[in-house]
Amino acid sequence: MTQPTTSPRALPAGAPAAGGMRFYLTTxxxxxxxxxxxPxxxxxxxxxxxxxxxxxxxxYAIDSGGFMELKNRGTWTRPPRKYVDDLRRIWEHVGPYDWAAQQDWMCESAIINGxxxxxxxxxGTRLSVAEHQRRTVQNFLELRSLAPDLRIAPVVQGDCVPAYEHCLELYDKAGVDLRREPVVGLGSVCRxxxxxxxxxxxTAMAAHGxxxxxxxxxxxxxxxxxxxxxxADSAAWSSHARHRPRLPGHTHKNCANCIDYALKWRERVLDAYLTSVPGTALEAAA
Known part of the structure; x- marks a missing residue:
């Protein structure tokens, strides 16, 4: 099989088209x-x-797997250099990805307190929100130092609006202008x-441009x-399928791992989204 040989530096950063939203199906x-x-x-x-x-x-885009890492281990066990090597390997074999999330530290109470x-x-990490933010910014700086050519996206973390504002300040003091980044992950808002x-x-983070x-x-x-x-990305289709009848003609127990179900679910979500937000655009490739 021929492998892609394009350098990460040779292509523009893979951000969504202006005025549209790219919706990734998580799998x-x-x-x-x-x-x-x-996507x-x-x-x-x-x-x-x-x-x-x-x-x-x-x-496609790459998640660092931080939630499960901190949930199960309370710390990162994959060194930044190993993560960079893994990202390069994916790029070389699979093709250019839009971006890859940094190894951030989530700030949900369950992650911190256990x-x-x-x-x-x-x-539980048993650390403070402020320490999670410090480690998040430090990790991004290290990853960018190790691989300035890779599309590694910074993530802002916090547990309330003032905390997220503080995280922006940490990036700014470190010399990172998040407004110039093609994409910025918004952590700890899933729930x-x-x-x-x-x-x-x-709303507060979007107001910063x-x-x-x-x-x-x-x-x-x-x-x-x-x-x-x-x-945005979502894996909600899987739990949705687990509690509903499988698609006609499908013989598996349920469609929780079924691409046909996932694609149909995604179409319904995007139709509902466009209906609920009049005038909103979706990227053509989405």
Whole structure:
């Protein structure tokens, strides 16, 4: 199989088209990259054991896997240099990705304090929100130093609007102008997106002129603040499929890992989004 040889520096950063939102379908099935040209969102660790590589037909972006890393281990176990090597390997074998998220430190209470929530156990980092923010900014600086040519996206973190504002200040003091970045991840809003607090955070960050990516967005979140985002991703289709009848003619137990179901779900979400936010555009490739 011929591998892409284009250098990351040779192409413009893969940001959504002006005036539109790119909606990524989140999946752990990396072979979907060869099956559809719909934008996909995959975790970097899903490529760790890859032997056969599938060249991407369409746009895709890479998640660093930070939530599970901090949830299960309470710290990052993959060194930044290893992460950079992994990103280069993905680029070379799969093709140019839009961007890859940095190794950020989420600020949800469960991540920091630990405990059991909705049946999931969190070990807890036992650190402060401020320390999580400091480590997030420091990681981005290290990754950019190691690989200035790679499309690594910074992430802003916090647990309330003043905390997110503080994170912006940390980036600014470090010499990083987030307004010049093709995309900026908005962390720790996945479970807040459809609430008033979540909407306040998204609105406040968008007011700074940032091209925001919303991690793990669902229908209600998109309806409320999707017009403020440059892009978003969602894996909600899988849990949706797990609790509903499988598609006609499908023989598996349910469609929780089914690309046909995922694509149909995505179409419904985007139709609902366009209906709920009149005048909003979606990128043609989305």
């Amino acid at each position: 752990h099935k990396r072979h979907w990259l060869r099956l559809t040209d719909v 996909l969102f995959l975790k970097s660790e899903h490529f760790d054991r890859a032997v056969k590589w599938d060249v991407a037909r369409g746009p 405990g059991t929530f909705q049946g999931q156990h969190f070990v 807040l997106q459809s609430t008033r607090k979540g909407a306040e955070i998204v 940032l091209r925001l990516h919303g991690f793990g967005f669902k229908i209600l979140g998109l309806e409320r603040v999707g017009h403020l985002l440059a892009s």
